[in-house]
Amino acid sequence: MPQCRRKFVWFLFLILIPLVMAINESPKRILLINSNASVEKYRIVQEEFKKVLYTPVLEVNLGNEKWTPSQVEALIKDKDPDIIYCIGSKAYFLTTEHSRDRQIVFSSIMNWLRLPISRKTYGVSNELHSGMQIMLFRHVFPQINKIGVLHSKKHNRQWLEKVRSDALDFGVEIVSEAVDSSEDVIPALEKWFPKDKPPRINAFWLISDPVVISDKDHIQEIFQLCEAYKMPVFSYHNLFVKYGAILIVAVDDPTIGRQAASIVIDLISEGKIEQKIQFPVGTHITLNQKKVEDYKLYYNQDALNSINTIIE
Structure with missing residues (x-):
């Protein structure tokens, strides 16, 4: 067999064998x-x-x-x-x-x-990345530096440890309280609003925790208590707008x-x-500007460019 022909046959072998193998290879299930x-x-x-x-x-x-x-x-x-x-x-x-x-x-x-x-x-x-969320909170509300978080140890202990660490990088203190059952939620929240004294926090972060938000009645109580003290509420889902949440950073x-x-x-x-x-x-950011004005909160107007939805 001439040398050029042998090279051609070898070339076809190198090309066709991988193609046959690819055709015969079973697709991933x-x-x-x-x-x-x-x-x-x-x-x-x-x-x-x-x-x-x-x-x-x-x-x-x-x-x-x-x-x-x-x-x-x-x-x-x-x-x-x-x-x-x-x-x-x-x-x-x-x-x-x-x-x-x-x-x-x-x-x-x-x-x-x-x-x-x-x-x-x-x-x-x-x-979402906790550092990103806290950075956004501070960007929109630069005077807020003490954020309260209620959580259950079973569901959010590890997350809270990471949040505390991230918050320090932005000059924010996370004031946390662990709750074991839904009945503990309102008493724990009331600790941050002592009588005849300023609140211990200047914003409340309502996180995704099945113990904290066990049902609609508890959610309503949380927002009513925060409303009484004109306490801004940050949260993670747009459904909380109707309750009065001020800033929502939602996953897309x-x-x-x-x-x-x-x-x-x-x-x-x-x-x-x-x-x-x-x-x-992907995120969707909502600002309840009507509630911001009701509470007379200072906010960074330049931050409005990063907001997806503004409720007026």
């Missing part, structure tokens, strides 16, 4: 487990995740049914996924125990620091779904993931 798809934010995240992902997804909705660990174990064994995407804590806790060292991506879980994390766990935090749920999809795509392509647990990149 993605299993999406949603804690409850009827919850709007979970549904939005799931929809956006599927829009971005270019490969088929096996979807399971745990809903309101009581799934046992053995049922989830059988589900994972039957579907045999390469990557599992968990939306919400119910899906994650039921899955991690039976993941069998598969890659897991999570999102929409409060305080991920409390989760069992393995070397193959990736995710998108449900909380569609962006979380797209971020989770991006992580899965990197895992499929075996790309390098710089940060295994990522902060949400």
Whole structure:
């Protein structure tokens, strides 16, 4: 065989073998487990995740049914996924125990620091970077330097430790009080409003904590007490505007779904993931300017350019 012909055959061999291998290679199987798809934010995240992902997804909705660990174990064994995407804590806790060292991506879980994390766990935090939020609080309200936070140790102890540290960098003191049950919330909040003395805080930060915001009645009581002392309330969701929250920094749920999809795509392509647990990149900031004027609060007018929605 002439030398040039041998080179050509060898060239075809080098080109065709990888192509054949790529064609025969089975696509990655993605299993999406949603804690409850009827919850709007979970549904939005799931929809956006599927829009971005270019490969088929096996979807399971745990809903309101009581799934046992053995049922989830059988589900994972039957579907045999390469990557599992968990939306919400119910899906994650039921899955991690039976993941069998598969890659897991999570999102929409409060305080991920409390989760069992393995070397193959990736995710998108449900909380924004605490330093960024405090920097924004100070940017809009530069005179506020003592922020009260009620929290339960079970759900937010680790988060609070990080917040305290971040707050010091911006000259802010976090005044915190731990509560064990919903009945402790109002008495704990009242400690910051001693009779015949100035309040011990100059803003209250209502965080996502199921003990603190157990039901609508408790939320109403919190805002009524703060209203009585003209205490500004910062929070994390636009639904608190109707109660009287002054500044809201909310996570953009569609962006979380797209971020989770991006992580899965990197895992499929075996790309390098710089940060295994990522902060949400999308936010929506709302300022209740009407309430600001009612309370006669000083605010930085130049900061209005960074606000998405202003309520007048």
